[in-house]
Amino acid sequence: MTKHLISAGDLSRDDALLILDTATQLARLADRPIKKLPTLRGRTVVNLFYEDSTRTRTSFEAAAKRLSADVINFSAKGSSVSKGESLKDTALTLEAMGADGVVIRHQASGAPHRLANWIKGSVVNAGDGTHEHPTQALLDAFTMRRHLGNLESRRVAIVGDVLHSRVARSNVLLLNTLGAEVTLVAPPTLLPVGVEGWPCGHSFDLDSVLAKTDVVMMLRVQRERMNDSYFPNAREYSRRYGLDAARMAMLPEHAIVMHPGPMNRGMEIAAEVADSMRSVIVEQVANGVSVRMAVLYLLLGGNVSAIGAESSEPSTSSERELEPADTGQRRRRSDFAGEEA
């Protein structure tokens, strides 16, 4: 495993499978009465969020807490960032507090990469500008594997505002690593320049793609990142690129519908589709916790033997001080080798 998780492209096939298989083990925890492991006890995870977030921030917080890490939540609003403090000074302040891992969401593409040069701990990219969102891609792949098994040669259509979507970029990279075939579907104005060089196909015609797809992933139209007009109006967009019940009926029977959230119901996805039997959108959120637990566990080198144990909560800080020092060993890839579902 790498020390940081900044791009889905940094993950080898083995790394990706290790994370997904570890997440499968950790997901079993969700069925236990006590959903907590002592693996990261005494470690500190900082959630450094410069952009709004519901799912991702709470998911990382739940993941770190279920592994018994201490969690510091930092949001730019209400902090010294509004007094003009730089990312570097903020990061060094958090480091001085002993952060072992920093989960960062930032409006600037590349911010997690810079951060990784300034601090000693592991950096996890929770979304940087329009660049990447690797843990979203991992939780999406995890959800797809649960429904479809191996992703080799599976066909995934990613539909909508690809131009502004870090989710799409990370998914294209990861799904390509896992052997799936991705088609991006969008109006020409919402496809990035140079998309021909990406490891995927593209189409402007949603109807022609649906019958041949195993997964359809709808993307939010990101108006907050649009400084221009990319399509005539919302109705016209939905008519061409929205997933409604009639379009959903064109999918093969086994196909699933995904969305990273937050959704614009009635725009890129009709409410009846979002709430249908084929929709795995709520499941994606639940799976996000298990996948982020796996990422934190593998990057922060949790106590290996503690997987499978339940936390003897509540543990006080004085109790922790009395415990023998953790070896800090990183989980080795071979420990989970050959466990692909």
Ligand code: NCD
């Ligand atoms: C995505 C994001 O923030 O990039 N959402 C998420 O993390 N669940 C997608 C979006 O905002 O549309």
